[in-house]
Amino acid sequence: MRVTRRFWTVVGVGAVLVGGAVLFARPVLLDGAAVIGAWLLATQALFIGRLARLDDGLSIDQSVQPQRVPTDVNVQVTLSVTVDQESPLAFRVESNPPVTAVGSTQADRTLDITPRTREATANYLLQMPTAGAFTFDPATVTIGDSAGLFSETIDRGSTPTVEIQPRAPRHIHVGEGGQAVATAFGEHEVGRLGTGLEPAELREYQAGDAARRIDWKATARLGHPFVREFEAETDRTTALVVDHRTPLGHGPAGETKLDYLREVALAFIASTQELDDPLGLYTVGDDGLTGREQPEAGPQQYATIRTRLQTLRPITGERVPDGETATAADTTFRSPGDARRAADRLATQDDAFSTTLHPYFETTSPYIERIKGDPLFRAVEVTLTRIRGPVWTVILTDDTNPAECRETVKLARRGEDQVLVFLAPSVLFEPGGLGDLEQAYDRYREFEEFRRDLAQLERVSALEVGPGDRLEAVLSSHRNRRQERRTSYR
Amino acid sequence: MIDTPTSPVGAALDRRVLAYPATVAVVHVGILLAPTPGLSARVIAVVTGGSALALAWWLRTQGASSVVLVAYAGTVGGLAGLTVGALRVSDRLWVAALTVVLAFLTLTYGLHRYELVRLGLVDTGVADR
Numbered sequence: 001m002r003v004t005r006r007f008w009t010v011v012g013v014g015a016v017l018v019g020g021a022v023l024f025a026r027p028v029l030l031d032g033a034a035v036i037g038a039w040l041l042a043t044q045a046l047f048i049g050r051l052a053r054l055d056d057g058l059s060i061d062q063s064v065q066p067q068r069v070p071t072d073v074n075v076q077v078t079l080s081v082t083v084d085q086e087s088p089l090a091f092r093v094e095s096n097p098p099v100t101a102v103g104s105t106q107a108d109r110t111l112d113i114t115p116r117t118r119e120a121t122a123n124y125l126l127q128m129p130t131a132g133a134f135t136f137d138p139a140t141v142t143i144g145d146s147a148g149l150f151s152e153t154i155d156r157g158s159t160p161t162v163e164i165q166p167r168a169p170r171h172i173h174v175g176e177g178g179q180a181v182a183t184a185f186g187e188h189e190v191g192r193l194g195t196g197l198e199p200a201e202l203r204e205y206q207a208g209d210a211a212r213r214i215d216w217k218a219t220a221r222l223g224h225p226f227v228r229e230f231e232a233e234t235d236r237t238t239a240l241v242v243d244h245r246t247p248l249g250h251g252p253a254g255e256t257k258l259d260y261l262r263e264v265a266l267a268f269i270a271s272t273q274e275l276d277d278p279l280g281l282y283t284v285g286d287d288g289l290t291g292r293e294q295p296e297a298g299p300q301q302y303a304t305i306r307t308r309l310q311t312l313r314p315i316t317g318e319r320v321p322d323g324e325t326a327t328a329a330d331t332t333f334r335s336p337g338d339a340r341r342a343a344d345r346l347a348t349q350d351d352a353f354s355t356t357l358h359p360y361f362e363t364t365s366p367y368i369e370r371i372k373g374d375p376l377f378r379a380v381e382v383t384l385t386r387i388r389g390p391v392w393t394v395i396l397t398d399d400t401n402p403a404e405c406r407e408t409v410k411l412a413r414r415g416e417d418q419v420l421v422f423l424a425p426s427v428l429f430e431p432g433g434l435g436d437l438e439q440a441y442d443r444y445r446e447f448e449e450f451r452r453d454l455a456q457l458e459r460v461s462a463l464e465v466g467p468g469d470r471l472e473a474v475l476s477s478h479r480n481r482r483q484e485r486r487t488s489y490r
Numbered sequence: 491m492i493d494t495p496t497s498p499v500g501a502a503l504d505r506r507v508l509a510y511p512a513t514v515a516v517v518h519v520g521i522l523l524a525p526t527p528g529l530s531a532r533v534i535a536v537v538t539g540g541s542a543l544a545l546a547w548w549l550r551t552q553g554a555s556s557v558v559l560v561a562y563a564g565t566v567g568g569l570a571g572l573t574v575g576a577l578r579v580s581d582r583l584w585v586a587a588l589t590v591v592l593a594f595l596t597l598t599y600g601l602h603r604y605e606l607v608r609l610g611l612v613d614t615g616v617a618d619r
Contacts, residue, residue: 001602001605001606006507009508010508010511013511013514013515014511014515014594017518017519018587018590018591020519020522021583021587022583022587024522025583026521026522027573027577027583028518028521028534028537028538029518029519029521029522030573030583030586030587030590031518031534031538031570031573032514032515032517032518032541033587033590034538034566034569034570034572034573034590035514035538035541035542035545035569035570036511036514036515036545037565037569037590037593037594038542038562038566038568038569039510039511039545039548039549039562040594040598041562041565041594041597041598041601042545042549042558042559042561042562042565043549044598044601045558045561045601046549046552046554046558048601048604048605048608049555049558051605051609052605052608055609088553146552147552148507149507152609154609154611
């Protein structure tokens, strides 16, 4: 309990009487001081009694909606106060959000309850700039007595928790046609047997095998000399080619295409580090190569690449308006081979249509020039072709330029090398991309055709990377529509 | 944070919370002007009783229950009796004054502690055990 200035004023009056009684030797003044003292005590007892009754019937609730949001998104807090019986006391209730919360003033968070009020509610908005789980403190209730002599502050009410999630990719989906793949990134089978640590098979001893390779336990068990073969171990150079051109910056803050691809690339680093394989990194921006780390093994190399990836940002240039974003549909892929076949077909026909179009298919030089002008293609051409030995190339990009992407992948295969492509479907990242789910599904299907087209190339694997929840929304919407159509036919 | 009075009279009284103890003080200081030999015990009782009744009236307007009023009357009587008793035990007036002040402080602190316990604001250590 705190006392106010008014209380001290009354105490001062009583003290004057006590002092006067002693100074002037008048005991009657002590009686006056005793009356004032008794009055103060009665007022205090009156306040405590009312305060206890109020506290017994007071119910304070702080609720948060929604309880799980990304950083800097509005959270609505509702502060509701209920008193089960009328109280002559006025009091103030202040909601206590976590200290990191911003966006609300003290007035927003405060409810002034007048005497005999039974219910009151306040709503306010706040944001959390930092991620984590934050718990509200109980609301602070400040109660004063009717004479203004005393006040008390108590903490009451619920303590909700709000979970603030970082603006980072969640529900990362890596897979094919909406199906997630379970293989760990970076695992690679050599496809031949030799010496190593992982047992592979037993075979009968043949002349010429070293005696130390005999598996004596198996030999004793089977009655003939047997040799145990192991999976051969090898180092495979891995080259990460990360596209961070302007279209890769599409998507909500912290959940852009690049953010998703970055997570995959980081997983690759962890896997490569475990296998101690040489790893290189090439980053490609709008104007070409923006970074180059030649393949090497070692903790320093992995740390450098990890740092480079974590600080990689989409090249900010003239951002492509969302409505004009190129897709697999409007940039229909046509390779020189396709053009040649089309030209052959047109040459055999003599109608006006074929005669008009034939010259456009005769030459492939503009196509080659366009492809050669693509930064990703150029970067692969400049870097990978100079690496000696087998290279496993991992390309992380999107479907904005399908034709260029395909040619880049073909180039990255080099002689006998393998290529793994991670593609971010643009439809899952564009603002309003899922506004029309039917249209979104059609666009996803075009993307899937492009991905399959890539995956059908020899020694090429192509996987999609994106937000699993958004992809699931597109696919489940299509499934529901198909189900409805079937039902209506019956 | 002041209670809204229930009646115009109550409102007027509420605005003059400090006037009540001040009036009590003024009345008692006024007695100083009277010659000591002429101040009988009856006059003192009337003045003190009147003051106590005036403050009891204020408490009543604030909705104090009978229990509080009885406790108030008992406290007035107790403190006054303590003064008289202290004067009988010791002739020194400052001893009586000190006794009244200590009694007031003890009761105030006792109520304060009661409130803390009643509202659960004291860590009793029960949870730890």
